[in-house]
Amino acid sequence: MIVSFLFLAFIVMMLIGVPIGVAMGLAGSAAIALANADTQWFGLMAVPQNFFAGLGKYPLLAIPMFVLVGSIFERSGVALRLVNFAGAIVGRGPGMLPLVAIAVAMFLGGISGSGPATAAAVGGVMIAAMARAGYPAAFSASVVGAAASIDILIPPSIAFIVYSVMVPGASVPAMFAAGMVPGIMVGLALMVPTVWLARRHGMGKHEQELGRPPFWTSLREASWALAAPVLILGGMRAGWFTPTEAAVVAVFYGLFIGMVIYRTIKVRDLFVILRESGELSAIILVVVALAGIFAYSLSTLSVIDPIARAIVHSGLGEFGVLALLMLLLIFVGMFLDGVSIFLIFIPLLLPVAKFFQWDLVWFGVLLTLTVAMGQFTPPIAVNLMVSCRIAGVRMEETVRWVLWLLAALMCVTLLVIVFPELALWLPRRLGY
Amino acid sequence: MTDSSPEELAAANPAAQDEKTVVPLKIEDWLTVIVMALLALITFANVLVRYFTSQSFAWTEEISVFLMIVLALVAGSAAVARNRNIRIEYFAENGSPARQRALARFGALMVFVLFVLMAILSSRMVYDDIRYGETSPGIGVPAWWYSIWLPIMSVAIAGRALGLYIRRGRRA
Numbered sequence: 001m002i003v004s005f006l007f008l009a010f011i012v013m014m015l016i017g018v019p020i021g022v023a024m025g026l027a028g029s030a031a032i033a034l035a036n037a038d039t040q041w042f043g044l045m046a047v048p049q050n051f052f053a054g055l056g057k058y059p060l061l062a063i064p065m066f067v068l069v070g071s072i073f074e075r076s077g078v079a080l081r082l083v084n085f086a087g088a089i090v091g092r093g094p095g096m097l098p099l100v101a102i103a104v105a106m107f108l109g110g111i112s113g114s115g116p117a118t119a120a121a122v123g124g125v126m127i128a129a130m131a132r133a134g135y136p137a138a139f140s141a142s143v144v145g146a147a148a149s150i151d152i153l154i155p156p157s158i159a160f161i162v163y164s165v166m167v168p169g170a171s172v173p174a175m176f177a178a179g180m181v182p183g184i185m186v187g188l189a190l191m192v193p194t195v196w197l198a199r200r201h202g203m204g205k206h207e208q209e210l211g212r213p214p215f216w217t218s219l220r221e222a223s224w225a226l227a228a229p230v231l232i233l234g235g236m237r238a239g240w241f242t243p244t245e246a247a248v249v250a251v252f253y254g255l256f257i258g259m260v261i262y263r264t265i266k267v268r269d270l271f272v273i274l275r276e277s278g279e280l281s282a283i284i285l286v287v288v289a290l291a292g293i294f295a296y297s298l299s300t301l302s303v304i305d306p307i308a309r310a311i312v313h314s315g316l317g318e319f320g321v322l323a324l325l326m327l328l329l330i331f332v333g334m335f336l337d338g339v340s341i342f343l344i345f346i347p348l349l350l351p352v353a354k355f356f357q358w359d360l361v362w363f364g365v366l367l368t369l370t371v372a373m374g375q376f377t378p379p380i381a382v383n384l385m386v387s388c389r390i391a392g393v394r395m396e397e398t399v400r401w402v403l404w405l406l407a408a409l410m411c412v413t414l415l416v417i418v419f420p421e422l423a424l425w426l427p428r429r430l431g432y
Numbered sequence: 433m434t435d436s437s438p439e440e441l442a443a444a445n446p447a448a449q450d451e452k453t454v455v456p457l458k459i460e461d462w463l464t465v466i467v468m469a470l471l472a473l474i475t476f477a478n479v480l481v482r483y484f485t486s487q488s489f490a491w492t493e494e495i496s497v498f499l500m501i502v503l504a505l506v507a508g509s510a511a512v513a514r515n516r517n518i519r520i521e522y523f524a525e526n527g528s529p530a531r532q533r534a535l536a537r538f539g540a541l542m543v544f545v546l547f548v549l550m551a552i553l554s555s556r557m558v559y560d561d562i563r564y565g566e567t568s569p570g571i572g573v574p575a576w577w578y579s580i581w582l583p584i585m586s587v588a589i590a591g592r593a594l595g596l597y598i599r600r601g602r603r604a
Contacts (some may be wrong), residue, residue: 061471282506
């Protein structure tokens with residue numbers, strides 16, 4: 001009874017637009033009170049305690065720092081230099097500009113931890129250039145939106161940080177390493193339909209006229225940006241920094257590039273950068289904290305085990321369950337961002353994963369792949385929304401292009417399911 | 433009311449105009465900027481100190497985590513006023529303007545209810561912290577130095593939610 005009340009209240013509140021965190025907090029508090037009706041204060045003292053406990057974890061500190069990194073690099077002019085450099089390598093020709101957009105998005109994914117920031121940085125540079133070169137705006141928006149979704153797979157990634165805070169045994173460095181190979185594969189997989197579509201529909205006719213940037217000049221200008229992922233990922237690998245420290249080193253490195261080298265960030269901009277990234281981090285952290293209340297209510301009511309048992313004994317078998325979970329998450333991913341999905345579903349999915357003895361690092365990569373898919377699946381797609389706004393197109397117009405890109409991502413997901421080593425090889429090799 | 437997802441707004445439209453509020457949002461904004469800057473500086477100092485002296489301040493961890501909680505509450509308060517929390521917009525932003533307004537008000541009201549509840553319960557938690565003389569695990573300072581901010585900021589967030597509720601009712 002209480003359980004169905006909890007879920008019903010939660011789902012209804014979420015659907016009608018109550019903030020996700022608040023829906024979780026209220027449903028959780030109500031369920032705790034109903035379950036402890038005869039104790040002092042209805043057992044509700046657990047509410048503020050779990051709010052604190054949900055937030056008071058050191059690894060979470062990496063979230064505001066990586067959001068800050070994203071915000072700084074978005075304004076630092078790094079994207080433009082990378083685009084020029086990539087253009088100098090691949091040259092000009094049909095399909096080459098969108099290819100560059102994907103490559104640069106992957107590269108920026110190795111610096112920032114947030115997809116929409118990457119979509120904004122790459123979209124701001126690429127979408128206008130692609131329009132001049134004769135690519136339809138809807139196509140450009142689709143490519144940028146999809147490419148930015150790789151961001152949550154390529155380390156550093158905020159979704160991975162949240163996952164590893166929730167799942168004991170999947171450390172942040174292990175998750176970061178595990179996302180690397182699938183992330184690069186997704187990038188390459190997106191390039192195939194992109195170039196093919198561009199050639200087939202005769203897009204980019206004017207690309208030749210743009211001229212090829214000189215190789216050595218653009219390499220020199222891009223070198224500061226090229227060094228950033230080396231510093232972040234290499235520094236973590238070498239054991240110089242924890243993920244949080246790597247983020248903060250990247251913050252100061254990005255400020256140095258932006259303020260001293262490229263001179264794109266003024267002292268005045270620091271206020272906006274700090275405020276924007278602080279608010280965005282808080283939005284994520286508040287959901288994390290309130291999800292702690294929800295998770296506590298689930299565990300005191302002991303509802304997770306029966307549901308997990310029902311899923312496990314549904315007779316679908318291991319792969320049937322996995323397929324169903326992924327379909328569910330793709331669907332949910334169309335409405336919700338990755339962090340919220342993890343906070344809601346991981347408490348439920350963890351026992352299932354443990355029953356089938358799935359590797360939790362691999363499982364995390366799979367979940368993230370599905371969430372990435374949701375992030376550019378219309379009608380509600382966080383990254384696509386950003387790139388559509390920059391391109392000035394409605395999201396419906398992108399559907400005919402986005403479907404191809406989704407198919408590419410789907411192929412990679414299937415490969416990771418069939419060959420778990422794609423995710424697990426690198427973390428084992430690095431000894432995490 | 434074309435509020436989109438918070439991340440998107442932050443990324444694509446940093447100069448979005450704020451609605452007028454009775455209590456200026458500058459308060460939260462300045463606190464946010466200060467706390468973010470402090471977090472970055474403390475963590476960076478920690479890296480430098482460890483690099484040069486191969487010692488680390490374990491105690492900075494407790495302060496950093498505390499500052500992060502403050503950040504979540506303070507900037508979260510501004511996010512409530514700007515109505516930028518993560519939500520499913522699909523149903524809330526379709527349908528007649530009257531329905532949209534009603535749902536927006538309901539959302540704000542729920543934020544208000546939750547944080548009033550949080551303010552009451554966490555005041556009791558602070559009272560317990562003081563009464564039993566709890567100390568923090570890392571540095572050993574009184575625990576209420578940290579926990580006192582939860583009721584204070586909960587009241588602030590509830591106030592922001594109330595403000596949003598009133599503003600959403602006013603706009604035709």
